[in-house]
Amino acid sequence: MYQALYRVWRPQTFADVVGQEHVTKTLQNALLQQKTSHAYLFSGPRGTGKTSAAKILAKAVNCQKMPVSEPCNECPACLGIADGSIQDVIEIDAASNNGVEEIRDIRDKVKYAPTSVSYKVYIIDEVHMLSMGAFNALLKTLEEPPKHVIFVLATTEPHKIPLTIISRCQRFDFKRITAQDLVNRMVHIASESGLQYEEKALHVIAQAASGGMRDALSLLDQAISFSADQVTVEDALTVTGSVSQNYLNKLVHAIHEKNVSESLTILEKLVLDGKDPSRFIEDLILYFRDLLLYQTAPNLEESLERAMLDDDFAELAKAIQPEQIYEYMDVLNKTQQDMKFSDHAKIYLEVCFVKLCQMKTQANVQQFDGVQELLAKIDKLEKQVEDLKVNRPVLEEQPQSKPTKKPMRTNKGFQANTGKIRQVLGEATREDLNMIKSQWGNLLEQLNNRQMRSQAALLMDAEPAAASPTAFVIKFKYEIHCKMAMENTKFLEVTANLIEELLGKKLQFVGVPEPQWLEIREDFLQNQGHEPDQDGEEAPDPLIQEAVKLVGEDLIEIKN
Structure with missing residues (x-):
């Protein structure tokens, strides 16, 4: 009867276990030094040699040529364990024998000595499937078994095993076998079996x-059964569901050229050929990965996982920018995650390809180049301006025909209404100012009587400075008081109403800090050429002048 290759070529020695040298070397040294443990835990992905290593270990400890690093596979013990005729090596599938009763049966039988060989070896496969009760039943026996018993526990999910079990075992973690090691092993098997094959087909299978x-x-x-006389790349692609390099080159070229129709046509043909969408998107991600790796490190050709270095691949590596590949892979990774939770994988792929073709990556790159060009022009213009400043001839100072006006004092805190104040000064009279001053005390008293002490406090250090028939100027000693008063709507309204009550007419008023008032007044005098009437003495009366001439100033009393 025909047997599958993995059964025919199952490792019989530690040397046949591919890619696990860190495990086999340790076990071989322990066998030579006769320091084997009573319990081992082999963990790792499926198909990496855990159960095979356990059987090889069982043969080695019972080999009649002990101590040896490898079983001889010739003595009765090795042959009997290999064909399963020796009952002292027990292989148990924990997936179907995971109850407490099965483990109790093991616990009861371990105390009996082996009948044919030196050690009883219990190989418990998929040990993580045991129930918690079964683990508890195994616990004491696993910790202190009889000297003639060895336990080998194998699992693909060690995190499900209680820590109390793990701590009583020597743990060995089997790792995934590299693609190159898989290819080398398949080449050896094919050569020994007389199979015809293409080496690239073995790479596709290994991937x-x-x-x-x-x-x-x-x-x-499966590829051997599918092929006629020789295992070809197309045969390997068919049985694995992978996509050929030619299709990947065409698809990536269509995406780069923003050809949505071409990319969707390629996808439709691959799906009709029976390609798995999940496998297809994984191949595409690996292709872009190889594309990026080839761009950044072209000397690592042997590290390419999915792509093969041909002319189309090399041309695409030159045409596509790394920034584009980053964005492509981000979209593909997100689509791959979404496909895991959907029954419409093909629709996700179609949307993904449309999105890839419509990405504005190239436009962004061109826009970035345009910005860089614009920045370079700005730098050039700035340099020209600096050169003009340095080389500009110094202009001779021209004599000024008119005296320059004294610049007005600027105040960042408060700036008085200069135009309004100038208007009041232009119409100011002494009579209007005296009328305002005569009622100033009454104004403060009215504010206090009406429980408006805060408004009255603002005017305590203020006084009228100039007045016209329609408006007057209030001079504040402190700028902060002026600012608070002029920006307080309630203050302005109340003060205007009280002035109207006291004077019998409505007057406007404007506030100014004392330093600003002095500057405005001085500037007004320079421009007008005379003193305002209310700020100096009244113009002398002609009759009074004549009286002074006649009798002198000491005998004259002037009443206003």
Whole structure:
């Protein structure tokens, strides 16, 4: 009867276990030094040699040529364990024997000595499937078994095993087998079996196996059955569901050229050919990964996982910018995650390809180049301006025909209404100012009587400075008081109403800090050429002048 390749070529020695040298070397040294443990835990992905290593260990500890680093596979013990005729090596599937009763049966039988060989070896496969009660039943026996018993626990999910079990075992973590190691093993098997093959086909199978030797040999077996006389690349692509390099080159070229129709046509043909969408998007991600790797490190050609270095691949590597590849891979990764939770994987792929073709990556790159060009022009213009400043001839100072006016004092805190104040000064009279001053005390008293002490406090250090028939100027000693008064709507309204009550007419008023008032007044005098009437003495009366001439100033009393 025909047997599958992975059964025919199952490792019989530690040297046959591919890609696990860190495990096999340790076990071989322990066998030579006769320092084997009573319990081992083999963990790792499927198809990496855990159960095979356990059986090899069982043969080695019972080999009649002990101590040896490898079983001889010739003595009765090795042959009997290999064909399963020796009952002292017990292999248990914990997935179907996970109850407490099965483990109790083991616990009761371990105390009996082996009948044919030196050690009883219990190989418990998928040990994480045991129930908690079964683990508890195994616990004491696993910690202190009889000297003639060895336990080997194998699992793909060590995190499900209680820590009390793990702590009683020597743990060995099996790793995924590299693609190159898988290819080398398949080449050896094909050569020994007389199979005809293309080497690239073995690379396709190794990539699809995801680090598992058993999966790789199963796919190789399937490819042999599918092919006629020779295992070709197309045969390997068909049985693995992968996409050929030619299709990937065409698809990536269509995406780069923003050709939505071409990319969707390629996708439709691949789906009709039976390609798995999940496998397809994984191939595309790996292709872009290889494209980026080839751009940044072209000497690492052997590190390419999915792509093969041909003319189309090299041309695409030159045409597509790394920034575009980053964005493509982000979209593909997100689509891959979404496809895991949907029954409409093809629709997700179609939307993904449309999105990839409509991305504005190239436009962004061109826009970035345009911005860089614009910045370079700005720098050039700034340099020219600096040169003009340095080389500009110094102009001779021209004599001024008119005296320059004294610049007005600027105040960032408060700036008085200069135009309004000038208007009041132009119409000011002494009579209007005296009338305002005569009622100033009454104004403050009225504010206090009406419980408006805050408004009255603002006017305590203020006084009228100039007045016209329609308006007057209030001079504040402190700028902050002026600012608070002129920006307080309630103050302005109340003060205007009280002035109207006291004077019998409505007057406007404007506030000014004392320093600003002095500057405005001085500037007004320079421009007008005379003193305002209310700020100096009244113009002398002609009759009074004549009286002074006649009798002198000491005998004259002037009453206003």
